[in-house]
Amino acid sequence: MSLMLQEITEQPVVLERTIREELSKVQRVGKLLRKKDIDLIVLAARGSSDNASLFGRYLLEITTGIPVSLSAPSVFTIYNSTLRLNRAVVIGVSQSGEGIDVNTVLQRAKECGAFTIGITNEPESSMTKIADETLLIHAGSEKAVAATKTYTGQMLHFYMLASALIDKKIPFERIPNFCAEALQLRSSVEQIVERYVFMENCVVVGRGLNYGNAYELALKLMETCYVVAERFSSADFFHGPLAIVERRFPVIMFAPCGVTKESNLLLLKRLRELKADCLSITNDAEVASLSSRHISMSTEIDEFLSPIPFIIPAQLFAALLAKAKGLNADAPRSLSKVTKTI
Template sequence: MSFMLREIHEQPDVIARLVTEEQSSADKLAREIERREINFIIMAARGTSDHAAIYGKYLLEIRNKLPVALADPSIFTLYSAELKLDRALVIGISQSGQATDVAEYLKRSKEFGALTAAITNEPGSTISQVADHTILCHAGAEKGVAATKTYTSTLAALYLLSASLSQDVSHAERQLKRCAEAIESAITLEGYCADRAERYRFMQDGYVISRGFNYCTALEMALKLAETSYTGLLAYSAADFLHGPIAAVHESEPCFLCAPPGKAYEAMLDMARRLSERKAETVIISSDDEILSLATTPIKIEIDVEEELTPLVYIIPGQMFAYFLAVTRGYDPDRPRGLSKVTLTR
């Protein structure tokens, strides 16, 4: 079994382990946020970690009423800007903990008065040494170049922090355990994804669309397909997609939709109908039969979780599909061309 596929299978255990090991770290950070009367958050990340940060933005703004911005590290690394950050929390996210621009952003933010935190899979890494607080992913060594288990564990870490801030830890622990079960169920789609990948062997471009909490899922799925199968699919929020890009959809254009139950579902159902009218080739991930009936390739999620946790479950078919599409094309998903496990930028 390849590293990537093995690590996809490990995700339920990783989530369960993080809940056990990191609740106290999340609590300590939450109490310091309260003590210092933090009133806004900035998240610094790149690549897959940046997609996790987008999830954190939705979560902390909706559940905890804290405005969240996504950092542009170059304001420090290239432009040497100065910011007023004495009431800010700056969270650096890096699975390896070695992202040089994220570490620099944390360091400079600390100098300007910010409370700082790191979310990483590597204890003792650069960003954990710089930050005031660290939440570890407990994913174990991730050998696959395309991140899988460190992504979902980062989402779980952000969920734990949000729950600690709202003092709803018991509920969060129960929901994360149910989420681990839902991920286990989604992994059983492996054979189905392997079979369906052949249909998309020659796919070169298209779109991945979702909305709300799962905007990050669209971004991450498009990235996984690019990393492993070298496709050029573009990811969009369903709302943004209607502001122009939908005009470019032609007959048989591949369009992947992530549509869990929740507040964004009706928008996704409308999108599926519009794409059906345009005779697009739709791959729809959902638990709802109505929207799945519109799909060229339906992918059914059998276990529902609360909307805030659906990104942890709905990315699983995306990871599986990316893996099997690469294999179908004769590529090695563990050795994507031009990529390494740690990418250093400034």
């Protein structure tokens, strides 16, 4: 078994451990932030952490009503600008805690008056020495180049933080069990993968809370399978990109039952007319019926809690597709585990 596949299977335990070890700290930080006059949240990240942050942006805006911005690190690192952040919370998200650009954003944000939080898997990293508060992912060592368990751990922290910032409790404790159930789909995913062994290009679609997952699966397909994967929301896909679709063109969709269903169905019907090859990760019967093939998730998963369990079969798909293509998912060409950019 590859390291990537092994680490995918570890996620339910990692998520449970992170809740157990970090929940009280997150609640304390949330209580502190609620006393502050915060009118902006800024998220700074790269790679998979940036995709987790894209999810965090949707979640925090939906739950707290506070505007959330994804940081452009080059504003600080290249253009050396100063921002007014005295009423902002700036959250740096990094698996290693050593991203130079992300840590620079945190340091400069503190100088600009922001309260800073770091989300990382490494308790002794540079990030922990910069941020005012650190939220740890208790994932153990992540050895595969492609992030899996740290990605979902970062997403979990956004759930816990959102819950700590609002009066309504978010039932994120259910997520580890949903993930354990999703891991049971491996044999089904393995059969589906056979259909895509020769895939060289595809589009990944997700909307709302699953938009970040579209970016994440596309990244996994690019780095482990060398598939050129574009990513869009189901709404944006109608604005030009639809023109690339032709007969049997692969489109992979995150399509939970919920408020995004209508737009997903609209796109699926159009793709069906174009005779595209549509693979849906879904727990909705109507979506499944319109898809060329589908991965069936539990109907107990509410859309609001779907992003973490829904990424599990997507991670399995990428890891198993790499194996089917004869590629080593643990050693993608030209890549290393820790990437330091400015």
